Amino acid sequence: MLDLRRLEVLSAFSRRGSIAAAAQELGVSPSAVSQQLSALEREAQVSLIERTAHSASLTDAGEELVEHATTILAAVEAAESRMRERSGTIAGRVRVSFIPGLAAAAAPDLAELQRQHPELNVVALQIESTAASAALLDRTTDIAVVDEWGEEALVTSGPLRAQRGHREAIVLALPADHPVALSHLHKPVSAATLRELVRTETWLSSPPGQVSRMAGDARLADLGAIPFRRWEFDGLYVLARLVAVGSGITLLPSSVAAYERNVAGIPLRPRMYRSVRVLTRTSSQGDPRIDACLKAIRQGLRHPWTEPLTASSPRPLSQHTR
Numbered sequence: 001m002l003d004l005r006r007l008e009v010l011s012a013f014s015r016r017g018s019i020a021a022a023a024q025e026l027g028v029s030p031s032a033v034s035q036q037l038s039a040l041e042r043e044a045q046v047s048l049i050e051r052t053a054h055s056a057s058l059t060d061a062g063e064e065l066v067e068h069a070t071t072i073l074a075a076v077e078a079a080e081s082r083m084r085e086r087s088g089t090i091a092g093r094v095r096v097s098f099i100p101g102l103a104a105a106a107a108p109d110l111a112e113l114q115r116q117h118p119e120l121n122v123v124a125l126q127i128e129s130t131a132a133s134a135a136l137l138d139r140t141t142d143i144a145v146v147d148e149w150g151e152e153a154l155v156t157s158g159p160l161r162a163q164r165g166h167r168e169a170i171v172l173a174l175p176a177d178h179p180v181a182l183s184h185l186h187k188p189v190s191a192a193t194l195r196e197l198v199r200t201e202t203w204l205s206s207p208p209g210q211v212s213r214m215a216g217d218a219r220l221a222d223l224g225a226i227p228f229r230r231w232e233f234d235g236l237y238v239l240a241r242l243v244a245v246g247s248g249i250t251l252l253p254s255s256v257a258a259y260e261r262n263v264a265g266i267p268l269r270p271r272m273y274r275s276v277r278v279l280t281r282t283s284s285q286g287d288p289r290i291d292a293c294l295k296a297i298r299q300g301l302r303h304p305w306t307e308p309l310t311a312s313s314p315r316p317l318s319q320h321t322r
Contacts, residue, residue: 004076006040007069008139009033010048014066015138019056025140073139074159074283081287090292091119097127097141100235101256102276106145106300113296120289129211136160136281143293144279145301147253149215149272161285163294165276165301170215171265172197173243173252181264188267195223202248203227204239212236212274216251219272276301 012022013033023030041048048062058066090113098106103124110122127135132144137159149170172189174181180189180197189197198220205227206213220227231248233239236256242248244260253274257265278297284290 002043003040004073006036006043007065007072009036010040010062011066011069011073011139013037013049013056014058014062074281077281078283078285081284081290084288085286088288089119090117090289092289093121093123094143094289094293095123095125095141096143096145096293096297097125097132097135098145099129099132099147100126101237102145102301106297109296109300110293113292117292120292122293128209130209132279133160136279139281142280142284142290143297145297146277146279147211148275148277149211150275159282160279161282163278163280163298165278165298167273167275169254169267170251170272170274171254171257171267172249173240173257174249174264174266175243175246176262176264178249178264181266184266188269188271190269191223194268195225197249198223198225198227201228202230204231204233204242204248204250205229206236206239207232207234210234212251215272219251 009022009026012025013019016022016025019030019033019037023033026033037049044061044065046061047059048065050057050059050062096106096110103126107124110124114120114122125135125141127141127144129146129148132141132146135141136144145165172194180193184193205216231239231242233242236252237259239250240252240256240260240263243250243252243257244262251268251272252265254265257263278294280290280294
């Protein structure tokens with residue numbers, strides 16, 4: 001019979017592409033990974049890994065077994081989740097990934113959950129939205145907090161499931177003493193005004209490939225505006241700080257803009273939104289430790305600048321005067 005742990009090692013090797021990288025993910029030595037793969041080959045009675053002096057790769061049989069391993073490991077997780085659901089035990093390790101800036105919001109509620117359940121071990125990671133689904137499918141995380149800029153459909157079937165988090169307006173973030181900020185206290189920024197600001201101001205953004213960068217670039221492309229970029233930073237709160245000290249302007253979620261005293265968040269016309277989602281694997285559904293963490297995360301992510309995704313209409317965005 002094939003050993004489940006060795007199937008996990010094979011899956012890690014398939015994901016990472018080398019014995020050394022698989023060992024790093026699994027937290028063991030490369031020799032231990034190599035030994036486990038050799039043992040799995042003996043169990044399968046077929047060569048799974050093609051080794052050379054400097055590299056290793058999957059054989060056709062190895063590729064096929066990886067596909068079976070994905071199904072097998074998902075079925076095992078589903079069975080374990082059902083048994084934990086029957087026992088009601090909140091214990092074990094749960095790995096949660098967050099987009100930058102949101103881990104701190106959920107941390108107090110997760111810490112309280114661990115105090116209530118000492119056998120629960122929550123590990124928080126930082127992973128961008130664009131990579132979070134792959135991390136869930138690779139089983140390197142168990143829960144992923146992601147954001148979507150725009151109205152995207154929830155995942156309701158397949159290997160991943162999504163729960164609604166919250167929705168908030170995307171605003172134009174300007175220094176509070178900027179003339180446009182002072183003249184738009186109670187009205188949104190028009191497309192023409194935004195186009196002119198992009199032409200005359202330094203534009204701040206996240207690096208290419210991130211959700212906020214792609215959505216912001218798409219909005220500017222619709223305007224026919226080509227920004228002058230001087231700063232590209234990971235983390236929306238870093239961008240908010242740069243706006244506060246007068247280094248440029250950008251698009252930010254309203255809660256992030258409101259975090260800085262010297263930043264004015266001006267609504268856009270037409271409006272633009274960010275939605276926060278919480279993703280899990282379908283096979284972990286019903287697991288009490290996952291459910292408990294989901295509840296804590298959703299509680300921690302609530303704040304006064306957001307609105308539920310189920311709201312029938314957006315609330316008006318007021319000028320921040322913190």
